[in-house]
Amino acid sequence: MxxxxxxxxxxxxxxxxxxxxxxxxxxALAAEGMLSIEAVFLPxxxxxxxxxxxxxxxKPCPFKAAGLPxxxxxxxxxxxxxxxxxxxxxxxxxxxxxxxDVKLVNVFVNVTDRNGAIVxxxxxxxxxxxxxxxxxxIAVFERQSELPLNLMLAIDTSGSVHKDMLQEQDxxxxxVHALMRPQDKMGLLEFATDVRELSPFTNKVSQIDRGxxxxxxxxxxxxxxxxxxxxxxxxxxxxRKVLVLVSDGGDTAKSTTYAGALEQALRNEVMIYSLxxxxxxxxxxxxxxxxHALITLAEQTGGKSFYVSAGGLDKAFAQVSxxxxxxxxxxxxxxxxxxxxxxHRLQVTIPRAAAESFNIRHRTGYYTxxxxxxx
Numbered sequence: 240m241x242x243x244x245x246x247x248x249x250x251x252x253x254x255x256x257x258x259x260x261x262x263x264x265x266x267a268l269a270a271e272g273m274l275s276i277e278a279v280f281l282p283x284x285x286x287x288x289x290x291x292x293x294x295x296x297x298k299p300c301p302f303k304a305a306g307l308p309x310x311x312x313x314x315x316x317x318x319x320x321x322x323x324x325x326x327x328x329x330x331x332x333x334x335x336x337x338x339x340d341v342k343l344v345n346v347f348v349n350v351t352d353r354n355g356a357i358v359x360x361x362x363x364x365x366x367x368x369x370x371x372x373x374x375x376x377i378a379v380f381e382r383q384s385e386l387p388l389n390l391m392l393a394i395d396t397s398g399s400v401h402k403d404m405l406q407e408q409d410x411x412x413x414x415v416h417a418l419m420r421p422q423d424k425m426g427l428l429e430f431a432t433d434v435r436e437l438s439p440f441t442n443k444v445s446q447i448d449r450g451x452x453x454x455x456x457x458x459x460x461x462x463x464x465x466x467x468x469x470x471x472x473x474x475x476x477x478x479r480k481v482l483v484l485v486s487d488g489g490d491t492a493k494s495t496t497y498a499g500a501l502e503q504a505l506r507n508e509v510m511i512y513s514l515x516x517x518x519x520x521x522x523x524x525x526x527x528x529x530x531h532a533l534i535t536l537a538e539q540t541g542g543k544s545f546y547v548s549a550g551g552l553d554k555a556f557a558q559v560s561x562x563x564x565x566x567x568x569x570x571x572x573x574x575x576x577x578x579x580x581x582x583h584r585l586q587v588t589i590p591r592a593a594a595e596s597f598n599i600r601h602r603t604g605y606y607t608x609x610x611x612x613x614x
Contacts, residue, residue, distance in 0.1 A: 342572070342573065342607075343378070343379065343570050343571070343572060344370075344570065344571055344572070344573060344605060345379070345508070345568060345569075345570045346368065346541075346568075346569045346570070346571075346585055346587065346601050346602065347479060347510065347541060347566045347567070347568055347569075347601065347602075348366070348541075348566065348567040348568075348569055348587050348599060348600065348601045349541075349543070349562055349565065349566055349567070349599075349600045349601075350567065350589070350597050350598070350599055350600075351597065351598045351600075352596065352597060352598075353595065353596060353597075353598070355598075357561065357562075357565045358597060359382070359383075359565045360382075361382070361567065361589070362380075362382075363377055363380035365589050365591060366380075366567070366569060366587060366588070366589060367587070367588050367589075367590050368569055368571055368585065368586070368587050368588075369585070369586045369588075370571075370573055370576065370577075370583050370584070370585060370586075371576070371577040371580070371583050371584055372584075372586075373574070373575050373576075373577070375571040375572075375573065375574055376571060376572075376574065377569050377570070377571055378570055378571050378572055379568065379569065379570030379571070380567070380568065380569060380570070381567065381568040382567060383564065383565065383566070383567075385422075386478040386479050386568070387422045387423055387424065387476075387477070387478035387479070388418075388420070388422075388423040388424075388478065388479045388481065388563065389423070389424050389425075389426075389440065389473055389476040389477075389478055389479065389480050389481070390418070390423070390424070390425045390426075390481045390482075390483060391425070391426045391427075391428060391440075391469040391472060391473055391481070391482045391483070392411060392414075392415075392425060392426070392427050392428070392447075392483050392485075393427075393428040393429070393430060393465045393466075393469050393482060393483070393484050393485070393486075394407055394411065394427075394428070394429050394430070394454060394485045394486075395429075395430060395431070395460060395462065395484075395485055395486035395487065395516070396429045396430070396431045396454050396455065396456040396457060397430075397431040397432075397456065397457055397458065397459060397460040397489070397491075398431075398456070398457070398458050403516060404454055404456065406551065406552060407454070407485060407516075407552060408451045408452065408454060410551065410552035410553045410556055411451050411485075411552070411556070412447075412448055412451055413553060413556070414552075414553075414556035414557075414559075414560065415444055415447050415448070415451075416444055417556075417557075417560060418560050418563070419442065419444055421442060422442075423442060424440040424441060424442050424476070425438075425440065425441065425442075425447055426438055426439055426440040426441070426469075426472060427447055427450040427451065428465055428468070428469055429454050429455070430460065430461045430462065430464065430465035430486075431456055431457025431458065431459060431460065431461065432457035432458055432459040432461065432492065433457070433461055433464070433492075434461055434464050434465045434468050437450030437451070437453050437454070438450035440472070440476065459491045459492050460486070460489045460490055460491045460492060461490070461492035461494060461495075462484075462486055462488070462489065462490040462492070462500075462529070462532075463490050463492075463494070463495035463496060463497060463499065463500040464492055464494050464495045465484070466482065466484070466495070466500035466501075466503065466504060466511070466536070467495045467499060467500050467503045469482045469509070470482065470500075470503040470504045470506070470507045470509045471503060471507065473507055473509050474503075474506070474507030474508070474509070479510070479563075479566075480507065480508055480509045480510065481509070481510050481511075481512065481542070481563065482504070482509050482510070482511045482512070482542075483512045483514065483556075483559060484511060484512065484513050484514065484533065485514045485516055485547075485552070486513070486514075486515070486516065486529075486533065487515065487516050487517050487529065487530075488513075488515060488517075488528075488529025488530040488531075488532060488533045489529040490529060490532075497532055497536075500536070501536060501539055501540075502606075504536065504539075504540050505539070505540060505582075505602065505603070505604065505605065505606060506606045508602070508605065509540060510540050510541045510542040510602065511536045511537050511540045511542040512537060512542040512543055512544070512545075512559045512562070513533035513534065513536060513537045513542070513543075513544040513545070514544075514545055514547055514552065514555045514556070514559070515530055515533055515534075515544060515545065515546050515547060516547040516552070517530065517546070517547075538600075539602070539603050540602050540603075541600055541601045541602035541603075542600075543558075543559075543562055543600065545558050545559070569587065581606055581607050581608045582604050582605070582606050582607075583604050583605055583606075583607065584603060584604040585601060585602065585603060585604050585605070587599050587601050
């Protein structure tokens with residue numbers, strides 16, 4: 240979400256003589272859905288005051304500052320009220336720097352009925368959300384999120400799936416062309432013995448096509464390395480973050496662990512969609528542990544897993560596309576947060592319906608000490 244830094248270098252009476260919008264924006268606050276406001280007083284007054292407020296709560300107001308968007312103008316209006324209080328305080332008390340952070344927690348939710356059909360007509364009042372068992376008030380609700388979609392496509396090109404590479408290339412190209420919107424970005428990784436980036440994040444479909452034409456393969460399978468690295472790359476971006484994995488589930492590189500890969504995905508708010516490509520479903524040599532890991536990774540992060548069966552990859556990619564187009568966005572500002580824990584568990588329910596009526600998917604929780612996101 241947008242974040243702006245405002246500096247007020249001078250005071251005229253009890254108001255401002257001018258307001259300048261800074262050229263840079265703090266990415267860490269932007270990623271958390273907050274607006275950062277900073278005021279610098281005249282030398283005689285000494286204090287320096289800064290605070291951050293949720294950008295999602297700002298709405299247009301009559302107050303206008305030079306060259307500022309409506310949300311920032313409301314932030315200035317709020318700042319004036321606080322400054323009025325500060326001006327009434329003794330100068331010694333005003334010298335301290337104050338900072339307030341309010342984080343908007345976004346939870347993307349998919350709902351299907353007992354037959355697996357997508358349920359897309361629910362309203363804000365149908366949902367309840369709790370953090371660590373404590374009910375929260377839903378502040379943001381969207382039936383179909385228009386937030387930019389940042390998607391990393393990671394394709395297993397190890398020896399166990401190498402024979403399907405041409406089919407994977409063609410199906411992936413069709414998926415990219417069908418899914419991408421102007422505001423979306425996609426990156427491309429292949430993983431075998433190591434992880435190789437074939438395309439950085441871009442909204443140019445032709446660039447992804449060129450990357451897909453460069454799949455080359457290898458012997459081992461660095462599945463968890465791919466999840467770890469893809470999650471870090473996605474974590475730098477704002478909006479929805481999705482990792483689509485095409486693999487048979489084996490991990491033979493033994494570098495990153497399952498736990499390490501899952502933690503990185505949760506820390507960076509990445510939803511994992513696992514397309515499980517197994518050559519023979521009844522094969523005695525199948526890596527059932529790897530398949531189970533792909534399924535669990537998807538469940539824990541709010542994504543979904545699909546077996547690449549009779550419909551092939553085209554059908555599996557179409558299911559991912561349908562799922563991403565029918566997500567609800569629920570946002571809330573944590574209230575009465577449980578102390579002494581860095582990981583907070585989330586629960587989304589539809590109280591009016593019996594528990595078995597709907598299948599509700601979302602990430603299981605989030606970390607409050609997640610690394611600061613880069614630009």
